[in-house]
Amino acid sequence: MLVNIKNRHYIKWYYSSMPELPEVETVRRQLERVIVGRTITDITSLHPKTVIGNPVVVKGKTIRKTRRFGKMIVLDLDGDLHIAVHLKMSGQLLFKKNEIKEKPDKGEGLGNFHKHTRAVVGFADGDQLLFNDQRVFGWVRILTSEELESLPFLRALGPEPWDTTDGEFHKRLSGKRIAIKLAILDQSVVSGAGNIYANDALWLAKIHPKRPALSLTAREAGAVRSALVTVMEEGIEYGGSTGQDGKYVHVNGESGQYQNHFKVYDRKGEPCLRHDGGVIEKIKLGGRGTYFCPSCQK
DNA sequence: GCGGGTGTTCACGC
DNA sequence: CGCGTGAACACCCG
Numbered sequence: 044m045l046v047n048i049k050n051r052h053y054i055k056w057y058y059s060s061m062p063e064l065p066e067v068e069t070v071r072r073q074l075e076r077v078i079v080g081r082t083i084t085d086i087t088s089l090h091p092k093t094v095i096g097n098p099v100v101v102k103g104k105t106i107r108k109t110r111r112f113g114k115m116i117v118l119d120l121d122g123d124l125h126i127a128v129h130l131k132m133s134g135q136l137l138f139k140k141n142e143i144k145e146k147p148d149k150g151e152g153l154g155n156f157h158k159h160t161r162a163v164v165g166f167a168d169g170d171q172l173l174f175n176d177q178r179v180f181g182w183v184r185i186l187t188s189e190e191l192e193s194l195p196f197l198r199a200l201g202p203e204p205w206d207t208t209d210g211e212f213h214k215r216l217s218g219k220r221i222a223i224k225l226a227i228l229d230q231s232v233v234s235g236a237g238n239i240y241a242n243d244a245l246w247l248a249k250i251h252p253k254r255p256a257l258s259l260t261a262r263e264a265g266a267v268r269s270a271l272v273t274v275m276e277e278g279i280e281y282g283g284s285t286g287q288d289g290k291y292v293h294v295n296g297e298s299g300q301y302q303n304h305f306k307v308y309d310r311k312g313e314p315c316l317r318h319d320g321g322v323i324e325k326i327k328l329g330g331r332g333t334y335f336c337p338s339c340q341k
Numbered sequence: 342g343c344g345g346g347t348g349t350t351c352a353c354g355c
Numbered sequence: 356c357g358c359g360t361g362a363a364c365a366c367c368c369g
Binding site: 066178196228240283284331332 | 349350
């Protein structure tokens with residue numbers, strides 16, 4: 044039994060996530076503080092598609108470090124082993140403290156698992172790291188260093204916008220006829236941006252999302268790279284974004300705030316924040332909702 | 342019942 | 356091969 048309800052083990056939900064680079068980085072930083080140095084007792088998979096690899100090999104291994112590659116989190120363990128986690132569209136990592144109390148604190152609930160909990164990492168003191176994932180696109184992989192390095196996702200991953208230069212970024216766009224928005228969503232071109240930050244970065248750079256990537260001048264490419272840095276750093280400062288429907292808000296009240304600072308994302312019909320007379324339009328690009336101001340984005 | 346949703350990958354056609 | 360499109364994965368919600 045994973046949680047003993049009769050003995051009133053209350054869950055304290057510490058961390059949740061929403062999955063673009065700033066959300067993943069927020070989770071990684073929080074995880075770093077609480078799970079480094081902990082020894083894994085077991086990993087339980089509650090869904091056949093979630094845990095890939097042999098959970099038995101990480102028993103007794105200690106977590107030494109957390110890393111992030113684009114939107115993927117990697118836990119480095121003793122003995123050349125790693126746990127790689129991709130949250131995809133709906134994954135969350137939650138730290139559950141094992142506490143026995145008379146009454147729950149505000150924001151705590153009885154210690155049964157949520158129906159979307161797909162995997163549980165158990166630690167020696169009874170604390171647990173939960174992987175919740177409504178849509179089951181996400182995964183938890185148990186890998187050796189060699190297997191980690193050969194992951195196709197990692198091999199194809201381009202630089203994060205702060206790890207490259209305007210010139211290098213411009214060069215990366217130069218051969219591409221695809222729309223600039225699709226280019227910056229392509230993790231092999233530049234990593235980290237998802238639909239929210241791609242939309243917001245193009246607004247900040249004043250570039251129309253449908254512009255062919257190769258049509259950007261060096262100056263414009265630099266503006267896009269710099270805007271990606273700005274919006275994603277801002278996202279990290281605000282602790283990422285949390286869905287407005289409340290579906291993803293933490294039980295303990297902790298949640299991201301970037302959703303209150305969207306520049307164009309989800310602002311269809313609203314006046315442009317530049318007050319230039321433009322009204323935010325929504326179109327489809329590569330099957331994804333794309334928001335832009337027709338007045339300032341050229 | 343349908344369409345849309347913060348990600349990634351693949352199949353197909355040109 | 357590049358590129359565009361659409362679908363697939365699976366679930367919830369309006």
